[in-house]
Amino acid sequence: MRDLRIVFMGTPGFAVGVLQTLVESGANIVGVITAPDKPAGRGRKLKGSAVKEYALSKNLKLLQPKNLKDENFLSQLGALEANLQIVVAFRMLPKVVWAMPKYGTFNLHASLLPQYRGAAPINWAIMNGEKTTGVTTFFIDEKIDTGAIIAKKEISIARDETAGSLHDKLMDLGSGLVLETVKMIAEGDVTTEIQNTTEELKEAPKLNNENTRIDWSKPGEQIVAHIRGLDPYPASWCYLVNGGEELKAKIFGVSLTDTKHEHTVGKIINDKKNIWVALEKGLLEIKEIQLPGKRKMKSGDLLNGFTFEADAKVV
Numbered sequence: 001m002r003d004l005r006i007v008f009m010g011t012p013g014f015a016v017g018v019l020q021t022l023v024e025s026g027a028n029i030v031g032v033i034t035a036p037d038k039p040a041g042r043g044r045k046l047k048g049s050a051v052k053e054y055a056l057s058k059n060l061k062l063l064q065p066k067n068l069k070d071e072n073f074l075s076q077l078g079a080l081e082a083n084l085q086i087v088v089a090f091r092m093l094p095k096v097v098w099a100m101p102k103y104g105t106f107n108l109h110a111s112l113l114p115q116y117r118g119a120a121p122i123n124w125a126i127m128n129g130e131k132t133t134g135v136t137t138f139f140i141d142e143k144i145d146t147g148a149i150i151a152k153k154e155i156s157i158a159r160d161e162t163a164g165s166l167h168d169k170l171m172d173l174g175s176g177l178v179l180e181t182v183k184m185i186a187e188g189d190v191t192t193e194i195q196n197t198t199e200e201l202k203e204a205p206k207l208n209n210e211n212t213r214i215d216w217s218k219p220g221e222q223i224v225a226h227i228r229g230l231d232p233y234p235a236s237w238c239y240l241v242n243g244g245e246e247l248k249a250k251i252f253g254v255s256l257t258d259t260k261h262e263h264t265v266g267k268i269i270n271d272k273k274n275i276w277v278a279l280e281k282g283l284l285e286i287k288e289i290q291l292p293g294k295r296k297m298k299s300g301d302l303l304n305g306f307t308f309e310a311d312a313k314v315v
Contacts, residue, residue, distance in 0.1 A: 002187075003028075004084050005080070005084070006030060008022065008031070008088075010051045011089055012089050015090070017171040019032070022178065022182070031080040032061065033065065033077070034052045035049050036065075036066050037049075037064070074096060084102075084103045084106075084182070084185060087106070088174070092144060093140060104185075105139065106137050106147075107138055107139075109136045111136065111204065114195040116133070117201070123207060125157065128229075129222070130157055133154070133170070135170055151177055153173050161228060163230060163231055212230055212234055214227065214251065216314060223254075224256055236250065238315065240313075240314055250290040251286055252289065254285060255285045256283075257276075257285065265278060267312075268308050268312040273300040273303065274300070275299040275303070291306075
């Protein structure tokens, strides 16, 4: 059995769940690498990452390099004498970093590679209407998410799944897979598999203002999948045109009905408690919405103080 000295690299909450599982399993974490503090909130005060907060709570050695090729950082990293590095939701590593440890550097990715390589695999799997997804561990190489696969675990995507609920499921699933991968490496019992790229690959690019906008001309099921895949963060959005005013609205909980109608696509229909949007086929009920400068609220609460004009629509 190999004596492993592990450096963990990660930044958001997804990575914290994995790090916590490693710590609680008794793994020897000799260092944690995370992003530098960033301004946050209305006061724009510097705030550390979720991984930093957890690492400090456990008195783990912490490094926050701005430049991963900086000689001072590389010297500090080398001084930790790690023989294995684990990466979860971090940034691309230069070869001088990932090639440093004796037993390599492996990454946990929230998809069944080679499908959904990229920054937002959880979101895109739901947005594209997939029925299954999973997690993969693989050894890092020169490109993004292309290295030799160590292990995978698959999970079903529920019909009402959101990015938030799937995130938590995959964090738990991934934590277990990381432990299994560490055990295999410790026992010297790793058999890798080169990624199969002969099939048609679906990508998971970074989310932006363009690809999170709702296209109301699409079929209802696709619109619902798009909204769920971005709930709760960063949230799908559209413009609400109401009485000559154009508001950027974020849309959350929705449901689809096959109600027949003669309205134009995008028209808003509402009563005192409910809001619907006319689609090409059927109506989409909006259950939660957020207007600029307001908190997210249920449609019934919004209608208590907001009036939709007769020509109100979403675009």
